[in-house]
Amino acid sequence: MLAAVLVLNFLLFRMMPGDPVASIIDPNFSPEAKAALSRMYGLDKSLPVQFLLYVKSTLTFDFGISFLTGRPVLDELRSRLPNTVFLLGTSLLISSFLGTWLGMAAALRRGSLLEKGVLWSGAVSFSFPSFFVQLLLLMAFASALPLFPLRGTLSVPPPPGGWALAGDYLWHMALPVFSLSLLGFGGWALYVRNLMVKILGEDFILLARARGLPRKNIVWRHAFRTLLPPLLTIFLLSLPGIVSGAVITETVFSLHGVGRFLLEAVTGHDYPAAGASFFLLALLTIGANLLSDLLYGITDPRVRLDRGGRG
Amino acid sequence: MSALLKRWSFWSLLALVFIAIFGNRFFAAPPEAEVAASFSKPLWLDRSLPPTREITLTPEEPSVTLEWAYPPPAAFSLRTDLPESAAGLSVVWRRPDGSELTLAPLKKGLEVDGRDMAFKRALGLTPFGDAAGALFPGSGRYEVSVKGEGPWKGSVKIRLEGGRWGLLGTDQRGRDIAALFVAGVRVSLLVGIFATLIATFLGTSVGLLAGYAGGWTDSLLMRLVDLLLSIPLLPVLMALAAFWGKGLWQLILILSVFSWMGTARTIRALTLTLRDVPYIEGLRGLGAPSGYILRRHLLPETLPVLLATMTLGVPGAILSEAGLSFLGLSDPRVISWGRMLHEAQSFGAFTSGAWWMLLPPGLGIAFLCLIFLDLGKFLEERADPRLLSGGKP
Amino acid sequence: MISVEKLSITYKRQSARERGSVKALREVSLSVEKGQIAALAGESGSGKSSLLMAIPGLLPPGTEVTGRILLDGTDLLTLSEEELNRLRWRKIALIPQGAMNSFTPVLTVGRHVEEVLSVHLGLTGRAAAERIDSLFTLAGLEGTLAGRYPHELSGGQKQRAAIALALACDPDYLLCDEPTTALDVITQKGVMDTLKRLAEEKGLGLLLVSHDLPLAASVASRIFILKDGLLVEEGTPRDLITNPQSVHTAALVNALLELEEES
Numbered sequence: 001m002l003a004a005v006l007v008l009n010f011l012l013f014r015m016m017p018g019d020p021v022a023s024i025i026d027p028n029f030s031p032e033a034k035a036a037l038s039r040m041y042g043l044d045k046s047l048p049v050q051f052l053l054y055v056k057s058t059l060t061f062d063f064g065i066s067f068l069t070g071r072p073v074l075d076e077l078r079s080r081l082p083n084t085v086f087l088l089g090t091s092l093l094i095s096s097f098l099g100t101w102l103g104m105a106a107a108l109r110r111g112s113l114l115e116k117g118v119l120w121s122g123a124v125s126f127s128f129p130s131f132f133v134q135l136l137l138l139m140a141f142a143s144a145l146p147l148f149p150l151r152g153t154l155s156v157p158p159p160p161g162g163w164a165l166a167g168d169y170l171w172h173m174a175l176p177v178f179s180l181s182l183l184g185f186g187g188w189a190l191y192v193r194n195l196m197v198k199i200l201g202e203d204f205i206l207l208a209r210a211r212g213l214p215r216k217n218i219v220w221r222h223a224f225r226t227l228l229p230p231l232l233t234i235f236l237l238s239l240p241g242i243v244s245g246a247v248i249t250e251t252v253f254s255l256h257g258v259g260r261f262l263l264e265a266v267t268g269h270d271y272p273a274a275g276a277s278f279f280l281l282a283l284l285t286i287g288a289n290l291l292s293d294l295l296y297g298i299t300d301p302r303v304r305l306d307r308g309g310r311g
Numbered sequence: 312m313s314a315l316l317k318r319w320s321f322w323s324l325l326a327l328v329f330i331a332i333f334g335n336r337f338f339a340a341p342p343e344a345e346v347a348a349s350f351s352k353p354l355w356l357d358r359s360l361p362p363t364r365e366i367t368l369t370p371e372e373p374s375v376t377l378e379w380a381y382p383p384p385a386a387f388s389l390r391t392d393l394p395e396s397a398a399g400l401s402v403v404w405r406r407p408d409g410s411e412l413t414l415a416p417l418k419k420g421l422e423v424d425g426r427d428m429a430f431k432r433a434l435g436l437t438p439f440g441d442a443a444g445a446l447f448p449g450s451g452r453y454e455v456s457v458k459g460e461g462p463w464k465g466s467v468k469i470r471l472e473g474g475r476w477g478l479l480g481t482d483q484r485g486r487d488i489a490a491l492f493v494a495g496v497r498v499s500l501l502v503g504i505f506a507t508l509i510a511t512f513l514g515t516s517v518g519l520l521a522g523y524a525g526g527w528t529d530s531l532l533m534r535l536v537d538l539l540l541s542i543p544l545l546p547v548l549m550a551l552a553a554f555w556g557k558g559l560w561q562l563i564l565i566l567s568v569f570s571w572m573g574t575a576r577t578i579r580a581l582t583l584t585l586r587d588v589p590y591i592e593g594l595r596g597l598g599a600p601s602g603y604i605l606r607r608h609l610l611p612e613t614l615p616v617l618l619a620t621m622t623l624g625v626p627g628a629i630l631s632e633a634g635l636s637f638l639g640l641s642d643p644r645v646i647s648w649g650r651m652l653h654e655a656q657s658f659g660a661f662t663s664g665a666w667w668m669l670l671p672p673g674l675g676i677a678f679l680c681l682i683f684l685d686l687g688k689f690l691e692e693r694a695d696p697r698l699l700s701g702g703k704p
Numbered sequence: 705m706i707s708v709e710k711l712s713i714t715y716k717r718q719s720a721r722e723r724g725s726v727k728a729l730r731e732v733s734l735s736v737e738k739g740q741i742a743a744l745a746g747e748s749g750s751g752k753s754s755l756l757m758a759i760p761g762l763l764p765p766g767t768e769v770t771g772r773i774l775l776d777g778t779d780l781l782t783l784s785e786e787e788l789n790r791l792r793w794r795k796i797a798l799i800p801q802g803a804m805n806s807f808t809p810v811l812t813v814g815r816h817v818e819e820v821l822s823v824h825l826g827l828t829g830r831a832a833a834e835r836i837d838s839l840f841t842l843a844g845l846e847g848t849l850a851g852r853y854p855h856e857l858s859g860g861q862k863q864r865a866a867i868a869l870a871l872a873c874d875p876d877y878l879l880c881d882e883p884t885t886a887l888d889v890i891t892q893k894g895v896m897d898t899l900k901r902l903a904e905e906k907g908l909g910l911l912l913v914s915h916d917l918p919l920a921a922s923v924a925s926r927i928f929i930l931k932d933g934l935l936v937e938e939g940t941p942r943d944l945i946t947n948p949q950s951v952h953t954a955a956l957v958n959a960l961l962e963l964e965e966e967s
């Protein structure tokens with residue numbers, strides 16, 4: 001998995017048409033200076049050697065110097081990663097909890113207004129572009145009604161002191177996190193509702209009723225426990241999408257995060273920076289992937305024994 | 312078939328295809344053209360603002376009156392279109408109180424703008440004065456006419472730039488949003504349909520191959536699918552679009568290369584169940600070549616499902632294209648809905664409250680996606696009747 | 705005594721395509737007493753399972769049910785879900801058709817038994833564990849199997865686990881929907897003997913649904929035969945074989961007798 005990402009990363013950011021060095025240096029540079037630059041980025045070696053060098057430096061998180069800012073890429077990323085992780089983590093938590101809860105409630109009350117709402121929010125989250133919804137939110141709650149800031153992660157200059165700083169941060173992150181959760185949760189609730197409807201139609205639920213069990217037991221012990229493993233699968237499958245969503249969200253709200261850094265690097269042909277931020281985003285996905293794979297094994301007895309190659 | 316005719320989505324799609332093909336014929340100017348002041352509101356929106364007007368004076372109709380009940384227009388300009396200058400004639404502006412101002416002589420190739428210093432001085436204003444304000448002191452009946460002795464040929468055009476224009480207003484460059492919107496339909500449809508067509512082709516080939524061949528081919532291909540499914544798509548697309556090319560067809564190709572995995576999985580699963588159906592096994596026993604079995608038997612069997620997954624895949628492609636364009640990674644010369652949103656954001660559509668720049672492209676994308684989702688659901692139910700009894704969506 | 709009086713069941717189908725109703729049962733009356741084994745036979749689709757599921761009130765919502773189902777005098781059809789929950793499993797337990805899918809896949813079979821013990825009898829901890837052990841022994845299973853998940857059991861083991869689960873709260877009546885179809889002949893006999901012994905020793909009233917007329921005749925004291933939702937025949941096994949009332953039963957009996965002779 002990791003190896004594959006490394007290869008892909010290399011292909012994407014090193015073997016693209018166009019000489020990477022040509023894009024940053026002045027045509028007036030002397031050939032010697034050009035060669036020196038090439039050597040600095042290891043571009044004078046043969047491809048396999050380049051690849052090995054690249055793997056080594058990536059695995060040691062030595063991403064080189066950004067073409068654009070001239071600062072080490074690692075430093076740039078280190079200041080941005082916490083924001084991205086915070087954005088992703090909180091919205092993922094909010095949307096999965098809220099989505100699960102609403103989806104289950106909808107499945108338990110078939111035909112209710114709530115169910116219709118869940119069905120609709122599902123359709124909306126599959127058809128409305130995320131950035132469009134976010135732009136609307138920005139327009140409504142930051143521009144027309146100035147409740148939230150229009151851009152940025154912190155006020156300029158940032159307020160002094162721990163609590164004020166934390167409050168300012170939360171105030172800036174509120175709208176991005178809210179919108180990203182909103183967009184995740186519609187689809188999530190729809191999935192949960194569909195799965196739950198299917199489970200509630202299973203024989204073992206009827207039998208649990210036949211046993212005179214209280215509704216609470218049926219819903220939580222029997223239905224929910226059965227729902228959990230497929231839920232984790234969906235979680236796993238939705239991760240890449242959420243990371244993509246974070247890139248867009250960071251751009252819309254001008255957050256100081258890895259995603260927007262990637263965009264800037266990509267538009268500025270800053271290969272080392274682009275490669276490194278892509279690698280980091282992929283790493284985030286892989287990490288979360290492994291985690292939910294692990295949880296899957298714990299929650300589903302059927303895969304505990306006969307778990308073959310997966311993930 | 313008749314069930315299809317009852318779907319709203321089918322008719323909406325037809326209408327959009329019609330618009331995509333013929334839509335731009337309904338506009339006088341091409342979508343790139345600047346037609347009015349930037350950020351003009353839609354005509355129907357703020358009725359207290361003047362609409363944009365164009366007045367043409369000719370020898371046959373040398374004077375035009377206009378009723379004015381608005382604040383002064385945003386800009387004023389005058390252009391002569393004459394074969395030769397006519398001495399002794401000039402364009403005269405009469406205000407409701409009867410006072411007259413001479414705007415310009417009838418000179419060949421004259422272009423006057425309300426912001427020109429010379430024009431302001433001619434009106435007796437300071438260089439910082441407001442020409443439009445001086446010309447329109449209040450509401451009432453105005454008259455503009457060519458006065459003086461002598462014959463003349465050609466025409467004089469006067470343009471009063473209002474704050475309102477067209478059905479959906481204008482963007483930051485003064486382009487007609489309605490025309491841009493219509494041009495965007497084409498791109499979204501094109502990208503959505505072609506990207507999924509190519510992706511479906513790829514996915515079907517891989518799925519059929521993996522399912523039918525089995526063994527290590529199968530496991531290798533499925534590993535690849537797993538891998539691609541667990542990598543965040545947008546960053547990859549961003550890198551490819553930025554480094555490889557932004558053209559429309561390049562974008563379509565990039566999108567399809569990274570969205571065939573779902574189809575491959577579905578088709579593979581189907582092929583696996585079909586492969587062991589007795590008649591296929593019989594065919595193999597008779598020595599029919601694999602290619603023949605794939606083409607003549609497995610492919611037709613999987614077709615209904617294929618059609619459904621394809622239709623359901625279109626929104627994904629449309630949204631990806633829109634996302635890339637929104638990030639500014641599309642060809643700036645190609646007008647698309649995502650691009651319109653990108654420009655709306657980068658030129659501060661909200662700080663100026665220009666929501667009409669935001670809503671049409673955004674809702675357009677959403678509507679198009681909803682159409683394909685509904686059609687896809689319809690086809691899915693056709694392909695798999697079990698879905699019908701199992702609750703609504 | 706469970707007595708079913710003039711019970712009619714009409715399923716309503718409301719899918720996107722068809723709208724209509726299926727009459728699964730028409731004015732059927734029958735009764736089972738404690739300590740008695742009654743058998744319900746009939747061809748596939750004749751309404752046997754529908755009748756059985758109607759007793760503890762488990763038909764899908766929207767199904768039209770008329771008539772009366774009396775459990776020791778109270779009409780079950782008039783009870784609320786909570787009131788039914790107090791009777792379910794404590795008075796009336798159920799062994800479903802094809803026990804395959806009747807266990808929640810993510811819980812061990814022992815956990816299922818434990819749950820009903822704690823909900824209905826308030827048994828937990830050691831007492832529950834001991835009871836689970838004795839129930840499994842009663843059903844002819846090793847106690848260690850209680851720690852297994854449903855998919856780790858064979859069909860026959862699952863069927864026996866379903867019996868253990870059904871007997872957990874000492875019900876008065878046991879409704880069995882083809883408890884032995886998934887089993888081989890020897891195991892079938894074993895299960896039937898267990899059920900029969902329970903009826904005799906514990907005074908359990910047993911309503912047994914079966915395709916298998918000879919098997920039913922060998923254990924039941926009364927047999928009811930359904931066809932297309934109608935009760936076409938009722939009596940002791942002897943009555944049925946010597947003096948079948950309907951052409952249909954006669955044909956069935958003849959076929960069976962021929963089979964017996966052949967083997």
Ligand SMILES: Nc1ncnc2c1ncn2[C@@H]1O[C@H](COP(=O)(O)OP(=O)(O)OP(=O)(O)O)[C@@H](O)[C@H]1O
Nearest residue numbers: 715717726728747748749750751752753754755764
């Ligand atoms: N949930 C349901 N919705 C609609 N119709 C149903 C439903 N369940 C059963 N039926 C119909 O009711 C009739 C009786 O079904 P039932 O399951 O009671 O038959 P059965 O005698 O148990 O058959 P078998 O021996 O095959 O189990 C059948 O025609 C069946 O199609």
Ligand SMILES: [Mg+2]
Nearest residue numbers: 752753754801
């Ligand atoms: Mg049945």
